[in-house]
Amino acid sequence: MHPPSDTSLAQIWSLKSTTIRFAQTPTVMGIVNVTPDSFSDGGLFIETDRAIDHALKLASEGAGILDIGGESTRPYGQSVHQEDELKRVIPVIRGLAKQTDIPISIDTTKAHVARAAMDEGAQIINDVTGLQGDAKMIDVALSTGAGVCAMHMQGTPQTMQDNPCYQDVVREIHAYLVKRKLHLLDAGIPVEKICLDPGIGFGKSHTHNLELLQHCEQYLDLGCPILIGHSRKGMIGKILGDPEANRDSATLAITLMLARKKIQIVRVHEVGKTVQALKAFAAVGGIDG
Numbered sequence: 186m187h188p189p190s191d192t193s194l195a196q197i198w199s200l201k202s203t204t205i206r207f208a209q210t211p212t213v214m215g216i217v218n219v220t221p222d223s224f225s226d227g228g229l230f231i232e233t234d235r236a237i238d239h240a241l242k243l244a245s246e247g248a249g250i251l252d253i254g255g256e257s258t259r260p261y262g263q264s265v266h267q268e269d270e271l272k273r274v275i276p277v278i279r280g281l282a283k284q285t286d287i288p289i290s291i292d293t294t295k296a297h298v299a300r301a302a303m304d305e306g307a308q309i310i311n312d313v314t315g316l317q318g319d320a321k322m323i324d325v326a327l328s329t330g331a332g333v334c335a336m337h338m339q340g341t342p343q344t345m346q347d348n349p350c351y352q353d354v355v356r357e358i359h360a361y362l363v364k365r366k367l368h369l370l371d372a373g374i375p376v377e378k379i380c381l382d383p384g385i386g387f388g389k390s391h392t393h394n395l396e397l398l399q400h401c402e403q404y405l406d407l408g409c410p411i412l413i414g415h416s417r418k419g420m421i422g423k424i425l426g427d428p429e430a431n432r433d434s435a436t437l438a439i440t441l442m443l444a445r446k447k448i449q450i451v452r453v454h455e456v457g458k459t460v461q462a463l464k465a466f467a468a469v470g471g472i473d474g
Contacts, residue, residue: 193406193408194207194405194447194449195207195405195408195409195410195411195449197377198332198377198378198380198410198449198450199332199375199377199378200288200308200309200330200331200332200378201303201307201308201309201329201330201331201332202308202330203286203288203308205249205250205288205332205410207410207449209467209472210444210463210464210466210467210472211440211443211444211448211449211450211451211463212249212250212449212450212451213247213248213249213250213450213451213453213456213459213460213463214248214249214250214251214252214290214412214450214451214452214453215240215243215244215246215248215250215251215252215453215454215456216252216254216416216452216453216454217236217239217240217243217251217252217253217254217277218254218257219233219236219253219254219255219273219274219277220254220255220256220257220265220273233276233277233280236253236277237277237280237281237284240253240277240281240285241281241284241285243456243457244285244287246456246457246460247456247457247459247460248287248456248460249287249288250287250288250289250290250309250450251281251285251287251288251289251290252290252292252309252311252452253274253277253278253281253289253290253291253292253302253307254274254291254292254293254311255269255270255271255273255274255292255293255298256270256292256293256294258292258313258387267295267297267298270293270295270298271297271298271301274291274293274298274302275301275302275305278291278302278305278306278307279305279306281306282305282306282307283306288308288309288332289302289306289307289308289309290307290308290309290310290311290334291303291307291309291310291311292311292313293310293311293312294312294313294314294318294319294322295318295319295322296319296320296321296322296324296325297321299312299322299325299326299329299331300325300328300329303325303329303331307331308331308332309331309332309333309334309380310322310325310326310331310332310333310334311333311334311336312333312334312335312336313336313338313384313387314336314338315335315336315337315338315361315365316333316335316365316369317365323369323372323374326374326378327372327373327374330378331378332378332379332380333369333374333378333379333380334380334381334382334412335362335365335366335369335379335380335381335382336381336382336383336384336387336412337358337361337362337365337382337383337384337387337388338384338387338388339351339387339388339389349388349389349390349393351393354389354393354396354397355396355397355400355403358383358384358397358404359403359404359407362381362383362404362407363407365381366379366381366407366408366409376408376409379409380409380410380411380412380449380450381404381407381409381410381411381412382411382412382413382414383397383401383404383411383413384414385397385398385413385414385415385418385420386414386415386418386419386420391419391420391423394418394420395420398413398415398439398442398443401413401443401446401448402446402447402448405446405447405448410449410450411448411449411450412448412449412450412451412452413443413448413450413451413452414451414452415436415439415440415443415451415452415453416432416436416451416452416453416454416455417432417433417436417454418432421435421436421439433454433455433458436453436454436455436459437455437458437459437462440453440459440462440463441462441463441466441471444463444466444467444471444472445471445472445473447472
């Protein structure tokens with residue numbers, strides 16, 4: 186595995202009715218958890234109006250994508266019934282689509298939720314199961330023309346942290362993402378609509394997470410945009426030696442490393458400071474090319 190040249194990096198992500206064109210710094214995906222139990226901000230935005238206001242704040246701060254989720258995928262989190270998930274996310278997406286042109290992503294593993302979100306104006310299906318958890322998900326992606334993000338996860342949120350095992354985590358996840366890309370292509374999803382995510386914190390130990398981040402540029406040769414979701418993850422508490430420490434500064438440090446490695450999308454909670462840090466980092470020569 187070798188990183189591609191700058192000319193072969195994925196330059197665009199084609200969505201349902203728009204296209205994201207990547208710039209020198211990563212596109213920032215802002216997290217909007219419409220959940221009572223997400224690990225970082227569970228319960229803060231469970232009410233529709235508060236979730237919409239928060240998403241619009243992230244948009245005003247420079248988010249290039251708004252990722253709306255109604256089911257926590259934290260380790261050992263409980264699954265949510267489809268109807269409950271719909272009640273959480275659909276009013277938020279409906280309200281946002283009327284107030285912003287920024288692409289909206291639905292973070293879900295359920296095809297029915299994804300289709301309803303697309304009907305209300307979402308552009309992206311962000312699926313932590315790699316579009317494998319629901320047999321109808323690929324059909325939804327095909328029929329709606331959505332952009333898709335396929336993530337790697339070993340196990341399920343209920344089991345993924347029990348004892349994650351790999352012989353070579355970087356290579357094994359690379360092989361998995363190759364297979365998922367080829368499967369999606371064979372199903373009829375165009376390559377320009379596919380984004381891939383190695384799944385930091387999803388069925389990985391602390392050491393695995395560090396190895397993936399240290400070598401994440403090796404996934405750029407897949408020819409698709411690479412998304413990294415590292416924001417406020419438990420590994421940061423371990424790096425800092427304090428599980429209760431505020432993790433935003435360390436998240437920013439990792440984000441700048443990802444920018445230097447030319448990762449196209451970063452998924453974060455703190456959008457404003459991320460956008461500012463990336464702008465300053467690029468201005469002082471932190472990013473080659």
